[in-house]
Amino acid sequence: MGIVIRPLENRDRAAVHEILAACGVFNDEEVRAALELLDAGIAGGLGGNFPLFAAEADDELRGYVCIGRVPLTRGTWHLYWIAVHPAAQARGIGRALQSHVEDFIRSLGGERLALETSSRADYQRTRHFYQRGGYAQVGFIRDFYKPGDDCIMFCKELTPPPDA
């Protein structure tokens, strides 16, 4: 199964909405926030504040990612949202999106990618995904999201590629 990564476009909005809902871990407020950022990101384009990329497999949109520069830093970026349709998980789509944004950030001189995720049990695969991808835990805030739902911060240094 070939995976194609391309900039996200306005016509992808409904498919992203479906993916976010199908994931089952995002509540209504989170889905709304993700779609608001998607709208802002599409309006700004790849040179804007929130670049977005889509992953297609078998001509279907199966995942997306949204990143942004961290203001007042020289080269730190933040990963805001990454989601892959549950029916298409464990096929390398998340990893392809992750590699793509890491390369994109490097190409703009970016130096690291930071993100926050949840300590909840239903985020365990997500945390493993980041750890296997080279992300190290850099922070922890107990009950950050709500009681029993802590924030775990990860970060990856984006060293230049070997042939740079």
Next chain:
Amino acid sequence: MGIVIRPLENRDRAAVHEILAACGVFNDEEVRAALELLDAGIAGGLGGNFPLFAAEADDELRGYVCIGRVPLTRGTWHLYWIAVHPAAQARGIGRALQSHVEDFIRSLGGERLALETSSRADYQRTRHFYQRGGYAQVGFIRDFYKPGDDCIMFCKELTPPPDA
């Protein structure tokens, strides 16, 4: 010397600008960003996204603070900016601003206040200020702002006041 804490108003903008410049630790981009958030915060008022408070001593504006709710959390707030004029430091103005926003957040049901600061030597007094105020280090990202300028994350749990 009596310290009065009150909502920040538009007429305070020039005095805040002077304080930020006088502090000496903020570069031009940071001063611009702080003033942008100040403008947004004043426009939104205390019920908006970025509540702002001013500290007056001897009828002069000598410090200010800007906070905001962290989206998608039940009760976590972020401290974006706090600054006290160097000529008025070590007189309890920073502490008065800190206590005031902690009480303000508690009054709205907020549960904790998180913030990020720098590892730079010229931020050592700032880090001590937070530590003495009950903030615990919850994260660290090396070179976050720029090489040699790490991010240190602090957070304080805002338990209800003793008489609650």
